[in-house]
Amino acid sequence: MKQRRVVVTGLGALTPIGNNLQDYWEGLKKGVSGAAPITHFDASKFKTQFACEVKNFNVNDFIDRKEARRLDKFSQYAMVASDEALVDSKLDIESLDKDRVGVIWGAGIGGLETFQQEVTNFANGDGTPKFNPFFIPKMIADIAPGLISIKYGFRGPNFTTVSACASSANAMIDALNYIRLGYADVIVSGGSEAAVTGAGIGGFNAMHALSTRNDSPETASRPFDADRDGFVLGEGAGALILEEYEHAKARGAKIYAELAGGGLSADAHHMTAPHPEGLGAKNVMINCLRDSGVSIDEVDAINMHGTSTPLGDVAESKAIVDVFGEHAYKLNINSTKSMTGHLLGAAGAIEAIASILPLVEGIIPPTINNQTRDEKIDSKLNLTLNKAQNRDVRIAMSNTFGFGGHNACVLFKKIEE
Incomplete structure (x- = not known):
């Protein structure tokens, strides 16, 4: 079927x-x-x-x-x-x-x-x-x-x-x-x-x-x-x-995007701390890509979980490089939590919206407040720092992770007939 x-x-x-x-x-x-x-x-x-x-x-x-x-x-x-x-x-x-x-x-x-x-x-x-x-x-x-x-x-x-x-x-x-x-x-x-x-x-x-x-x-x-x-x-x-x-x-509806797939995983590591190697984050993105039928080189943007915690940002950025390899450096990556703060259970929803609208308008919102980039985060990643960037976005992912090691990732595509 x-x-x-x-x-x-x-x-x-x-x-x-x-x-x-x-x-x-x-x-x-x-x-x-x-x-x-x-x-x-x-x-x-x-x-x-x-x-x-x-x-x-x-x-x-x-x-x-x-x-x-x-x-x-x-x-x-x-x-x-x-x-x-x-x-x-x-x-x-x-x-x-x-x-x-x-x-x-x-x-x-x-x-x-x-x-x-x-x-x-x-x-x-x-x-x-x-x-x-x-x-x-x-x-x-x-x-x-x-x-x-x-x-x-x-x-x-x-x-x-x-x-x-x-x-x-x-x-x-x-x-x-x-x-x-x-x-x-x-x-x-x-x-x-x-x-x-x-x-x-x-x-x-x-x-x-x-x-x-x-x-x-x-x-x-x-x-x-x-x-x-x-x-x-x-x-x-x-x-x-x-x-x-x-x-x-x-019914002739206006369509913002297709929700092409989602991935789930568990860190199975600690009550509140992420896996230090980003294992759960890596697995959830792989699972999402597989469910969506999308290859890594088709993805344009990732709205990271990016909470502004010392451990989480490093682990997640490492996971992105592990999953996407050289293509990671062609991605626009951002964290809109720099503006909204962390809405806990509502974070995934408002960040999904922040991932969908770039498909419509071709604008990636910035990660604000970055003054001194953490040396533990790969310097070649485009973190969309401090200023929005224009980009034709066809596929965007959004990561959301929770205490208990719960990981979820959703992927949106520009609609194609």
Whole structure:
């Protein structure tokens, strides 16, 4: 049986550098930093006092006030981004066979703010359990796709993938395969996260994972720089409408790109540190290329996981050279986390968007904040430093890795008839 092709027909974004798709893309091209002092809570006693927060966002501009109170911020973000993607897709929702429309979403943590608030309220009380009846439904990581499906009546496959920072890339790969196998025609996929809370910052600080560059937040996320000191926590959501090609073609849909394949692997090495030789990263890219039917010399660009951590950037760049050989030096490589920070479970989704739009516009967003290139990273790699570069991009990959050694890679192609 011929394998069904899967294309991207709608996009939505709510990020630290833009609250919609167009603003996000403009921020990426201009090299805008989303890092700033934390406003969500008093962070004055924390080692890290800044993050990449979503800015100027009023949920009541999008969701009814009563309904919004029943949703954790990560679900609010998911609803807003998925709504934008569905509008962008121009799907006639009422005419769809809703049994064949699904929602597969990624979240690494879920309702952290809700969990923190409820436990704190209990701890500060008189010991009598007085939990909000919406505590569990607000907190659980699977609630976002459930809410999206309830709003639109989508009755197809519906679940959340949880693989730490690889979660939304995993969601896209699952969606790809459900459509390929004929279980759905359209799937809303992506991811959301809202972990800029006391628990989130404090927990990552305890691991020594976050940058503590409090005197210069806007330059703190600096992948590949010799002076990087950790990642910058971000929040937000990205959504993609994935659709079977013939289904999209029959309705005259605008097609951004083809999701040609995905790869998965495990480091099987350490709870939080990457394999020092980039073994898992190497395997996931090989698996993605094999699944896509693409040779190494056809790839033009890679959006690296590139978190700005001392170990991760080196291991991943080594893996790229190991996989691509001499062709690695012809690639445009970048890390858009230098601008957005690290959105954890939503990273794969917003970085997929940052990989798709170069196929459309021929512009590679930069890796900003690079002042002194790390000597441990191959000097011949084009890391698209500090300034966007023009390039005719036909094939782009995006890497996303998570604590626990979870690795996911997706590959997008310019659509070909």
